[in-house]
Amino acid sequence: MAKNLYQKIWDDHVVRQLDSGQYQLFIALHLIHEVTSPQAFGMLKDKGLKVAYPGRTFATVDHIIPTDDQSRPLADEMAEKMIQVLSDATSEAGIEFFPPESGSQGIVHVVGPELGLTQPGMTICCGDSHTSTHGAFGCIALGIGTSQVRDVLASQTIAMDPLKVRRIRVEGALQPGVSAKDVILHIIRTLGVNGGVGYAYEYAGSTISNMSMEERMTVCNMSIEGGARCGYINPDDTTFAYLRGRERVPEGDAFDVAVGKWRAYASDEDAKFDDEVVIEARDIRPTVTWGVTPGQAISVEENVPDPDHAEGLDKSLISDALNYMQLTANQPIKGTKIDVAFIGSCTNGRLSDFREVARLIEGRKVAKNVKAIAVPGSEKVDKAARALGLHTIFEQAGFEWRKPGCSMCLAMNPDKLVGDEVCASSSNRNFIGRQGSPTGRTILMSPIMVAAAAIEGAVADVRTTFNLEQTS
Amino acid sequence: MSEMEKISGTGVYVQGNDIDTDRIIPARFLKCVTFDELGPSLFHDVRFDEQGNTKSHILDNPNYKGAQILISDANFGCGSSREHAPQAIQKFGLKAVVAGSFAEIFHGNCTTLGIPCVTMEKSDREKLARLTLDDPSADIIIDIKALKLVCANNIFDIQMKASAREAFLANSYDPLDTLLVAAADVAQTAKRLGY
Numbered sequence: 068m069a070k071n072l073y074q075k076i077w078d079d080h081v082v083r084q085l086d087s088g089q090y091q092l093f094i095a096l097h098l099i100h101e102v103t104s105p106q107a108f109g110m111l112k113d114k115g116l117k118v119a120y121p122g123r124t125f126a127t128v129d130h131i132i133p134t135d136d137q138s139r140p141l142a143d144e145m146a147e148k149m150i151q152v153l154s155d156a157t158s159e160a161g162i163e164f165f166p167p168e169s170g171s172q173g174i175v176h177v178v179g180p181e182l183g184l185t186q187p188g189m190t191i192c193c194g195d196s197h198t199s200t201h202g203a204f205g206c207i208a209l210g211i212g213t214s215q216v217r218d219v220l221a222s223q224t225i226a227m228d229p230l231k232v233r234r235i236r237v238e239g240a241l242q243p244g245v246s247a248k249d250v251i252l253h254i255i256r257t258l259g260v261n262g263g264v265g266y267a268y269e270y271a272g273s274t275i276s277n278m279s280m281e282e283r284m285t286v287c288n289m290s291i292e293g294g295a296r297c298g299y300i301n302p303d304d305t306t307f308a309y310l311r312g313r314e315r316v317p318e319g320d321a322f323d324v325a326v327g328k329w330r331a332y333a334s335d336e337d338a339k340f341d342d343e344v345v346i347e348a349r350d351i352r353p354t355v356t357w358g359v360t361p362g363q364a365i366s367v368e369e370n371v372p373d374p375d376h377a378e379g380l381d382k383s384l385i386s387d388a389l390n391y392m393q394l395t396a397n398q399p400i401k402g403t404k405i406d407v408a409f410i411g412s413c414t415n416g417r418l419s420d421f422r423e424v425a426r427l428i429e430g431r432k433v434a435k436n437v438k439a440i441a442v443p444g445s446e447k448v449d450k451a452a453r454a455l456g457l458h459t460i461f462e463q464a465g466f467e468w469r470k471p472g473c474s475m476c477l478a479m480n481p482d483k484l485v486g487d488e489v490c491a492s493s494s495n496r497n498f499i500g501r502q503g504s505p506t507g508r509t510i511l512m513s514p515i516m517v518a519a520a521a522i523e524g525a526v527a528d529v530r531t532t533f534n535l536e537q538t539s
Numbered sequence: 540m541s542e543m544e545k546i547s548g549t550g551v552y553v554q555g556n557d558i559d560t561d562r563i564i565p566a567r568f569l570k571c572v573t574f575d576e577l578g579p580s581l582f583h584d585v586r587f588d589e590q591g592n593t594k595s596h597i598l599d600n601p602n603y604k605g606a607q608i609l610i611s612d613a614n615f616g617c618g619s620s621r622e623h624a625p626q627a628i629q630k631f632g633l634k635a636v637v638a639g640s641f642a643e644i645f646h647g648n649c650t651t652l653g654i655p656c657v658t659m660e661k662s663d664r665e666k667l668a669r670l671t672l673d674d675p676s677a678d679i680i681i682d683i684k685a686l687k688l689v690c691a692n693n694i695f696d697i698q699m700k701a702s703a704r705e706a707f708l709a710n711s712y713d714p715l716d717t718l719l720v721a722a723a724d725v726a727q728t729a730k731r732l733g734y
């Protein structure tokens with residue numbers, strides 16, 4: 068019977084059905100970091116359990132690591148303690164750990180793919196909701212809570228209900244100035260922040276197949292913002308070309324054998340889906356959020372909504388969000404002043420993100436009063452960017468070029484908004500208080516849109532700021 | 540009878556759709572290596588201003604002190620996978636959550652910790668919220684077996700994810716022991732897949 072990728076991987080990795088009706092699912096790759104995992108090692112200890120498959124778990128530090136001075140011990144005692152606990156626990160269990168200065172440290176969802184740990188056909192878990200990123204390689208990649216991190220450490224399995232699968236086909240060519248980030252913001256805007264509950268999203272169609280692996284990761288990364296439990300893209304030649312030669316990927320003949328296996332996981336031509344949505348690439352514009360959920364997004368050409376045109380709870384949601392953002396109903400989003408510009412995170416902190424931006428900002432200057440920071444997603448991204456001289460282009464334009472980490476994506480390291488600052492951000496969440504100040508305001512957008520905002524000092528249309536050729 | 544079959548207590552209604560885990564527990568409180576101290580920080584930034592003064596949030600209203608059932612609206616617990624969110628809810632003293640719908644990772648985390656997540660039709664849920672607003676001392680009973688919620692002489696239908704309900708009724712909502720039993724099958728699966 069024809070199957071989609073989700074069903075193939077699921078069927079392969081199910082160990083058995085449990086009495087509750089859930090299934091016990093084998094986890095091929097487990098990634099951990101300092102925020103959600105130290106407690107899990109504590110839980111194991113309490114129960115007198117050992118890590119069952121230490122070779123299938125890999126650890127790094129990303130959330131709490133400062134991006135300026137990373138020398139140990141860290142100035143923040145609790146941050147230092149978290150790293151120390153992770154470091155001790157992994158070495159005791161025989162788990163490989165990539166700390167700063169190892170050459171492989173970085174945001175967990177940047178590190179897995181670039182090392183080639185992430186491979187098609189895998190079930191992947193991490194105590195982090197953006198684990199969905201790894202789905203770009205054709206994986207079932209699930210964010211889990213700490214008790215489940217404990218389950219994976221102790222048994223290499225989790226208990227789970229099967230998901231439905233919605234295929235989202237994006238078709239056609241993207242217009243100039245429109246990035247992968249706009250594609251996913253547009254999808255979330257269209258289907259809603261809880262439109263994906265109960266689903267795995269399969270992203271398909273010509274727009275997606277024409278994307279690079281880094282663009283695909285940007286799309287899959289934000290599946291969770293659309294409420295989906297995970298998102299994936301079928302593995303193809305682009306996937307295999309990306310993986311060839313990576314540190315943890317088989318070489319020579321073994322690589323060809325692996326490719327044969329990986330290719331077979333792609334959804335069959337006549338596979339069935341529980342739902343299907345088609346999106347036309349030409350309808351997608353550079354997109355920005357105006358509110359406090361990733362679904363509260365509009366194209367940069369539009370005006371923010373008017374609560375008087377909404378009903379019930381929607382009315383209060385819109386007016387609360389506008390109040391919080393200090394925006395007035397119906398005003399254009401373009402021109403909204405910004406204080407901070409942030410390029411980085413597991414959504415958009417990869418080499419191609421910085422390369423694209425560098426190409427545009429070369430010779431331009433960040434507006435006075437805007438604090439602009441560029442934070443590579445990993446030590447490898449940092450190294451590759453430096454080798455290309457990208458950091459110099461950023462610095463000459465007025466950006467600070469930082470050390471790798473989650474940085475200003477969330478408020479667990481020294482990079483934070485202050486007061487009600489407005490941040491043009493390439494990250495994935497604009498929740499109230501997300502960037503460290505309980506009154507801070509986040510506007511999500513693509514890295515090149517952040518660059519345009521940084522230069523203009525306000526939300527801007529990347530197409531006009533950088534004279535990108537328009538087609539229509 | 541499973542200890543989880545019936546849950547009773549008073550309720551507190553925290554209004555809003557799409558209440559995310561950053562709101563339930565802001566990221567700066569995630570700096571910890573155990574979950575023990577999280578209770579007081581539940582919903583911190585909506586309860587306190589930057590100086591730590593109370594903003595008179597409903598959770599701090601003395602009439603709702605000791606409430607055990609949290610009532611909210613649609614898409615509760617969206618956002619991050621942090622188990623710190625349900626841990627904070629539990630450590631604060633809340634035993635169950637009633638909402639319009641739940642984000643999935645949050646739902647899974649709650650179930651494992653023994654916090655039933657229950658959904659109700661919108662009109663019923665609004666009525667329940669109103670009952671607790673009118674009378675903070677109104678007792679609520681959530682009957683997981685019968686899938687009913689009783690409050691002030693009203694009987695409402697409730698829904699629960701089937702596997703979660705089964706697990707609560709069988710007292711096996713923490714799956715670890717069940718997962719460990721199958722170690723040999725797990726090894727077999729790993730071998731079959733070449734991992």
Ligand code: SF4
Pocket residue numbers: 129130174175176195197412413414472473476477494495
């Ligand atoms: S970059 Fe942001 S979203 Fe990604 S793992 Fe770090 S904190 Fe989470």
